[in-house]
Amino acid sequence: MYEKRFEEIKARKLEIRAILESGEDADLEKIQEELRNLEEEEKKLRARMQVIESLKDADAPAAGGDKPNPGETRKVDTAGKVEDREAKVKEEAEKRGQALKENRAVTVGSSNIILPQHQATDIRPTFNEVSSLIDRVNVKPLIGGESFKQPYLTGYGTGDYTTEGADYAEAEATFGYADINKAKVTAYAEDTEELQKLPAAAYDAEVMKGISVAARKKISREILVGTGATNRLAGIFSSAATAIDASTDISISAIDETTLDEIVYSFGGDEDVEDTAVLILNKKDLKAFATLRDAEGQKVYDIKSNGNTGTIDSVPFIINSACKAISDAATATGEYCMAYGPLSNYMLTIFSDMEVQRSTDYKFKQGMIAHRGSVFLGGNVVSKNGFLRVKKG
Secondary structure, eight states: OOOHHHHHHHHHHHHHHHHHHHOOOHHHHHHHHHHHHHHHHHHHHHHHHHHHHHHHHHHSOOOOOOOOOTTTOOOOOOHHHHHHHHHHHHHHHHHHHHHHHHTTOOOOOOOGGGOOOOSSOOOOOOOOOOOOOOHHSEEEEEEEEEEEEEEEEOOOOOOOOOOOOSSOOOEEEOOEEEEEEEEEEEEEEEEEEHHHHHHHHHHHHHHHHHHHHHHHHHHHHHHOOOOOOOTTOTTTTTTTTTOOOOGGGGGEEEEETHHHHHHHSSOOSOOOOOSEEEEOHHHHHHHHHHHHHTTOOSSSSSSEEEEEEEETTTTEEOOOOOSSTTOOOOSSOOOOEEEEGGGGGGEEEESSSSSSEEETTTTGTTTEEEEEEEEEEEEESSSSSSSSEEEEE
């Protein structure tokens, strides 16, 4: 009977393992609770079997003792042995009680007070902390470089009428240059050798991954708010983004039914309405778009979300927490909150590959393992008025 139950427990554990390895959605807390129950049941079954085996040993005749004759049947008084064990347990409990009354120390087995503990073999992820903006801008590898100058067209001249013998009308194309200089982005973390060697979960792998995530997180923010100073990216909201004429910035005091149209039709030249642009905004402002209702209580904007990206009335958007929120009362008047334009108008130049290293030399005596990562890169807006910037009015 017990062997059959052992097999059933083993089979169920294999089923659970197959579910986890398949990657299908599963309630981990429920699975962990089931595993604890199975292991506890298995432990009790083994203890019960040990008691049964000890009873068999006690019932066996001593060596050289009286053995039953062939065909002879003998009764074994197991009830008496069980009563003896219960009496012994009761006697020990009475002794402990008497000892406590006399203020003497009492030793109790740890199995009576400490419940079994179980540790997961995976690490649950947190919410996404890196905007996909970093993966959508224009990337130009220039390994080994120090700086880069990107020319861009600012406009064409306009022809004019000319009388006979007079000079032709000036109609030269004009150009500008976006300077992109090297900046160094680094990340550093430490963990213990115990964290690397002992736990079932891959903590050390997460530390290594965290170095890359930390660098990407910083770069994604700097694409918007980088000051353009020495060893800094030039962000879209920065005055160092000289390709953008500050006079084209617009101010919006609150998100209403005309906000999206105001942004879309304010961007670009006088002859076109651009259709490849993306709106970069804070999640709080996306919520303001989503919760806006008309007089009949109907949604004003049709929003489709897909994680960090989506569309507002078919206009693509990207969430980036570096943006201030127009809908946030804490945002001061005049602060940049949104940017709208083709993401290819921002260039990220990569002057070196991202390098992550591990070292056991630093704090060797303490058994600490150091991880560090670095990348050299630069960035700037590389198209004339490549983005429409929206301030809080």
